[in-house]
Amino acid sequence: MDTSVLYNVPHEIPWKVYIPLYFYFTGLSAGSFILSTLSTVFGVKRFKPLALPAAIISFLLLLLAPVCLILDLRQPFRFWHTLVPQYFNSTSALSYGSWLLTIYPIANLVYIYYIFVNNDRITRILGMFTVPLAIFVHAYTGFAFALVRARAWWHSALMPGYFLTSALLSGIALLVVVALIMDRHRKEPLEAALFRDLRLMMVGILLMDLFWNGSFWLTLLVSTADGYVSILYAFHEKLYVWGELVSGMLVPLVILVLPKTRDDRVWLCVASLLIIGGVFLMRYSVVFIGFEIPLS
Amino acid sequence: MSKILKPQSGALLADGGLGFSSGKPDSAATNAAQAVRPKRWAMLVDQRRCIGCHSCAIACKSENNVPLGFWRSWVKGIQKGAFPDVGNFFLRRLCNHCDVPPCCQVCPVQATVRRDEDGVVVMYYGKCIGCGMCIGACPYDARFFNPIRNTADKCDFCAERIDKGLQPACVDACPSRALVFGDMDDPKSELFQGLASLPTTVIKPELGTHPKVFYVAAERSLKGRISYSEDFNEQILDYHKHIPSPDASYWKKGGKE
Numbered sequence: 001m002d003t004s005v006l007y008n009v010p011h012e013i014p015w016k017v018y019i020p021l022y023f024y025f026t027g028l029s030a031g032s033f034i035l036s037t038l039s040t041v042f043g044v045k046r047f048k049p050l051a052l053p054a055a056i057i058s059f060l061l062l063l064l065a066p067v068c069l070i071l072d073l074r075q076p077f078r079f080w081h082t083l084v085p086q087y088f089n090s091t092s093a094l095s096y097g098s099w100l101l102t103i104y105p106i107a108n109l110v111y112i113y114y115i116f117v118n119n120d121r122i123t124r125i126l127g128m129f130t131v132p133l134a135i136f137v138h139a140y141t142g143f144a145f146a147l148v149r150a151r152a153w154w155h156s157a158l159m160p161g162y163f164l165t166s167a168l169l170s171g172i173a174l175l176v177v178v179a180l181i182m183d184r185h186r187k188e189p190l191e192a193a194l195f196r197d198l199r200l201m202m203v204g205i206l207l208m209d210l211f212w213n214g215s216f217w218l219t220l221l222v223s224t225a226d227g228y229v230s231i232l233y234a235f236h237e238k239l240y241v242w243g244e245l246v247s248g249m250l251v252p253l254v255i256l257v258l259p260k261t262r263d264d265r266v267w268l269c270v271a272s273l274l275i276i277g278g279v280f281l282m283r284y285s286v287v288f289i290g291f292e293i294p295l296s
Numbered sequence: 297m298s299k300i301l302k303p304q305s306g307a308l309l310a311d312g313g314l315g316f317s318s319g320k321p322d323s324a325a326t327n328a329a330q331a332v333r334p335k336r337w338a339m340l341v342d343q344r345r346c347i348g349c350h351s352c353a354i355a356c357k358s359e360n361n362v363p364l365g366f367w368r369s370w371v372k373g374i375q376k377g378a379f380p381d382v383g384n385f386f387l388r389r390l391c392n393h394c395d396v397p398p399c400c401q402v403c404p405v406q407a408t409v410r411r412d413e414d415g416v417v418v419m420y421y422g423k424c425i426g427c428g429m430c431i432g433a434c435p436y437d438a439r440f441f442n443p444i445r446n447t448a449d450k451c452d453f454c455a456e457r458i459d460k461g462l463q464p465a466c467v468d469a470c471p472s473r474a475l476v477f478g479d480m481d482d483p484k485s486e487l488f489q490g491l492a493s494l495p496t497t498v499i500k501p502e503l504g505t506h507p508k509v510f511y512v513a514a515e516r517s518l519k520g521r522i523s524y525s526e527d528f529n530e531q532i533l534d535y536h537k538h539i540p541s542p543d544a545s546y547w548k549k550g551g552k553e
Contacts, residue, residue: 003517
């Protein structure tokens, strides 16, 4: 039967670009922080030169992230309501998130101080407590989406995991760029093995992200009508296909795997920059493709 | 209380057109009983009676001072078939006042809650930080940012009116008596009798939100939004084939595609 909607009232998308930017910054921050703890907590000595710059980058990004979040509020001066214990909502991911976003930068700062004064034992203990915080501070954003049953594009158990791995990916890519810059200005150059390790980590996580994506598409294609339309819509979205998937994942993967390009520093830098852009587009498409599917 | 909320039945306008003045002494007598038993306000929308006049939407706007271009409740219109066999159908839309509200689940500051005493989902505008999470989480697209208040806003069954024993503005305004408002748990209410004797549906029951707005004769093509075809491209276009609302920029963009 032919039916057409004569009129309806849709509502505007409540979020601006600050929200994907915020996810992007916390992701970068959590990713670089975990990379920083590789040497201080997990004892991989090769990453020692990166520990301090990674921690500092992660702290600076953490200052940017809440700014984005507060800028997006319609009542920015009421942001402190999220930290009032009486207002705490135990079913809301955002409630937990605002506390994590308050505690984590403080823990991060203390951690940086102890790396700075070269106190390995205390750094290690602090790092052990801060790593879960870093993981949760980013995983909660995944839960904020996964717990929304209204939108099939978000309502997926894969979300928190996907958010975490892509956070790690963007963190590593950022650190690769930083390490390449450091390498130029340091007296003793960084080991080639460090770059090889970072590259292998990126390849592994890229493959994992592709796996997440594949499972996401398959489950959505045989999901409810909403899920089916979401995935069809996503496949018609150029930013998603060409931006996130091709230039953000497949091209860097090829660059990092091909024997011709994988050991070249310039190609490594290009791949890292592509990944950094691709992860932002991933955040962007998660947020806005979800909103593009009309609900009424 | 049940008497008060009986919509203008029988002797319409016999008590000055207000429908509640005769109920006053009655409500005083049952005050003690009210305190014990929580209410569950609900609405029954009889699509067979709806004539698509939009009185409910206009009454809602003037009662709640909703800014121009924004709607707490509205009427969705669809057309079925092709000339000469055509039918126009209307779906009255408002907040569904879910028993398990997804918006209250996600609010980080408890600015929107389901009131225990009557099951109405209300907003506390002074608490709301305007993060927009509830707007994204509502499966019925019933929430929006109020540009004057700068907080989230929604239909609250005219909470101030029902607290005083009145009916929501839309129910009073409906000329064809398509809207019935009442207590779901009160066997004497017209709503209860309607729910018991008519086949009713809710929108998106599969989400487990347990909405309290019930529809009589709301068919799938009215409630749904997705039409099927074999061609992927056509399907996507079909999906976006809505008439844009004049002031939602989102749809201005969508309408061009």
